[in-house]
Ligand SMILES: [Zn+2]
């Protein structure tokens with residue numbers, strides 16, 4: 249047993265730091281939580297003291313109100329805080345607005361808990377920072393060599409080409425409410441689409457929150473109250489689950505699309521009812537995962553969730569000591585991927 253296992257360990261409630269007496273992204277309520285980002289499988293309601301970036305705290309409050317935590321302590325990206333016998337710094341993870349890696353040091357050792365992350369450019373959040381460390385804790389949502397995400401711009405171009413080709417049809421695009429929605433809107437804007445984008449009610453609050461943090465969505469309008477004729481030829485964004493829902497019947501002969509890393513898998517695209525699957529992910533693909541494991545130069549790799557086995561095998565093949573933690577309670581990432 250190496251010494252570091254005595255100050256950070258997986259417990260049923262989540263990863264626990266003895267040196268600072270806090271959990272990271274606990275799956276059940278705890279007294280003191282450090283939260284890496286706002287997705288529901290990482291930020292959960294009912295904790296006591298919650299420490300996170302100001303953006304993540306705002307997202308948690310928007311979702312949970314008073315149940316976001318008894319006390320909320322903001323720590324900006326790049327700032328360092330001493331907690332008990334540990335120091336904590338939050339480094340950007342490039343996943344969604346406010347997403348952070350927890351960089352924890354104690355007794356001359358550094359452990360980085362990366363939460364969820366990606367390496368490609370995202371106009372809605374700060375880029376992932378490579379932090380060299382002794383132990384790197386990584387996700388493996390797309391931890392198989394078959395998962396290689398194409399360039400985002402190519403996927404957005406497919407959507408815009410379809411809108412041009414079918415100007416009389418509604419384009420209905422399924423996007424996860426936190427992160428994917430706002431990133432896809434920014435990418436669409438960057439590609440030159442300046443028309444009004446219509447939003448399902450479940451997407452509006454987080455879009456407003458992103459705008460409060462300075463990320464411009466361009467012209468948007470609610471879908472609610474509009475007749476079928478008004479949505480003809482429009483681009484409408486909704487949660488992926490709404491595509492198969494009664495709600496979507498108000499659309500005029502819709503072209504249905506979904507933006508997710510899972511759209512690589514044809515069966516999933518079919519299951520989601522996506523005629524136009526767009527492979528756009530907020531998680532690292534296989535190349536990004538393996539590149540990151542190499543760049544952080546950590547002799548030890550812990551894999552928290554996802555397709556752990558292939559990544560553990562890869563890390564061992566390049567001489568790292570690697571193991572799967574099999575953390576539970578991360579299943580909602582199916583939607584957020
Ligand atoms: Zn996430």
Ligand SMILES: [Zn+2]
Pocket residue numbers: 287289290363364578581
């Ligand atoms: Zn996750």
